[in-house]
Amino acid sequence: MALALVLGLFACGEPPSEADEPLNLLLVTLDTTRADQLGLYGWIAPTSPNLDALGAGGVVFERAYAPMGQTFPTHSTILSGLGPREHGVLENHSLLGERVATIAQTLRAKGWDTAGCIGAKVLSERTGIARGFDHWDERMPEREEGRATAERPAEQVADALIAWWDARAESASGSKPWFAWAHFFDAHQPFVAPEAFLDALDARAIAQQIAADPERWLGQSDLPPTEVVLAIAERWREYGAEIRYVDAQLGRLLAELEARGERERTVIVVVGDHGEGLTTHGEFGHGVNLYDELMHVPLVIAAPGGVDAGAGAGTRLAEPFGLVELRPLAEGLLLDGGERGGWNTLVRTGRLPSEPVFLERPHFSEQALIKRSGKRLDPYEFGSMLAVVHQGWKLLRQPSGVEVLFDLRNDPGEVHDRSQQEPELHARLAALLDEWLERHPVSDSGPVELSEERLRELEELGYLK
Ligand SMILES: [Zn+2]
Numbered sequence: 001m002a003l004a005l006v007l008g009l010f011a012c013g014e015p016p017s018e019a020d021e022p023l024n025l026l027l028v029t030l031d032t033t034r035a036d037q038l039g040l041y042g043w044i045a046p047t048s049p050n051l052d053a054l055g056a057g058g059v060v061f062e063r064a065y066a067p068m069g070q071t072f073p074t075h076s077t078i079l080s081g082l083g084p085r086e087h088g089v090l091e092n093h094s095l096l097g098e099r100v101a102t103i104a105q106t107l108r109a110k111g112w113d114t115a116g117c118i119g120a121k122v123l124s125e126r127t128g129i130a131r132g133f134d135h136w137d138e139r140m141p142e143r144e145e146g147r148a149t150a151e152r153p154a155e156q157v158a159d160a161l162i163a164w165w166d167a168r169a170e171s172a173s174g175s176k177p178w179f180a181w182a183h184f185f186d187a188h189q190p191f192v193a194p195e196a197f198l199d200a201l202d203a204r205a206i207a208q209q210i211a212a213d214p215e216r217w218l219g220q221s222d223l224p225p226t227e228v229v230l231a232i233a234e235r236w237r238e239y240g241a242e243i244r245y246v247d248a249q250l251g252r253l254l255a256e257l258e259a260r261g262e263r264e265r266t267v268i269v270v271v272g273d274h275g276e277g278l279t280t281h282g283e284f285g286h287g288v289n290l291y292d293e294l295m296h297v298p299l300v301i302a303a304p305g306g307v308d309a310g311a312g313a314g315t316r317l318a319e320p321f322g323l324v325e326l327r328p329l330a331e332g333l334l335l336d337g338g339e340r341g342g343w344n345t346l347v348r349t350g351r352l353p354s355e356p357v358f359l360e361r362p363h364f365s366e367q368a369l370i371k372r373s374g375k376r377l378d379p380y381e382f383g384s385m386l387a388v389v390h391q392g393w394k395l396l397r398q399p400s401g402v403e404v405l406f407d408l409r410n411d412p413g414e415v416h417d418r419s420q421q422e423p424e425l426h427a428r429l430a431a432l433l434d435e436w437l438e439r440h441p442v443s444d445s446g447p448v449e450l451s452e453e454r455l456r457e458l459e460e461l462g463y464l465k
Pocket of ligand 1: 070273274
């Protein structure tokens, strides 16, 4: 009788129960955030209390990799679910072509309200990445002479998103599901966090950590003189303070969701776009090589209980995960209860499929590479650099074709080339890379014409000379 009643109700087109209400999606991208500098990835300094807490109640991807070490290519991958060779954004000065559809376009077409609030003009509307967002906010602070700067602090990005939530709550669309993206740029150089965030971190403790294992933290076997280690630790403290500042703004957004009663209806995705060298392997910035300090990024997904997902709380996934897989995962959670993108399987098993993950540093001109690296071409060479991460190993192929093999589990600092000791493994990974290259020719979208405004934005951020 009860069953008949239930079936009857469904047959009459009864609205879906509360559990079937469409979920919101909050995407927070953390620019220039190196995974190993965060508490939930084992760092000793308290840089990320809010993200740590989110991870404890959600799913932590322990080995998420950016496809490239640059902002616009990786963000294009996060939003499109395509690798750089497919979406065609191989550099910050590229454009995302009309042929590429993003998650914002898909969700908007299916009834979600969409908003994007960015922290730097490297992702400006002119790039094409704003397609699919009903509301777009890239208002940068005014300079005295009245020209917009190219970046703004995370607090202003969070303000913009909260203002959008406020406006929605008062409008007729308040009952629709939403997708909101906040991009926090602060961990990018220069490191200028407010004093209070610096005070929370101790350079001496960081120096001790570095000195205890220079292979792990600096990517070199020799320990530099004490004053050098202290100077490096001071920069790490400044960088960590920026992360902590950003983390505080993440905490603000999460508290807002809670206060609005939306937390339990929202899938939260927090992800880095690439890391930062911070002198490891002799590099300070990003974009120039494919070591883990530049490519291994934080990724946490917290889904509400109710979908098959609540059970995932506290899950830590050890397998490598390429950000190209993020869109199907998030979209599947919203559109079909977590089946299509594989979310339900990973929550049920506590594992990801063991798939190889491919990384690339694109072909830079000699001049661009010298500018990025700040030094002569050695040891990078210009031309395309490639890597594959699989089952705890990373094979790195230099533009010259020279290959090195690292055991990431036992040599996380990527110091010892194991290709001589592991010839079969080396050959297997090299074959995977060759097959991938075969399947992914670089898309030829022709030369890109940049507007004067776009050139100025990139120049202000230091991307052009
Ligand atoms: Zn970036």
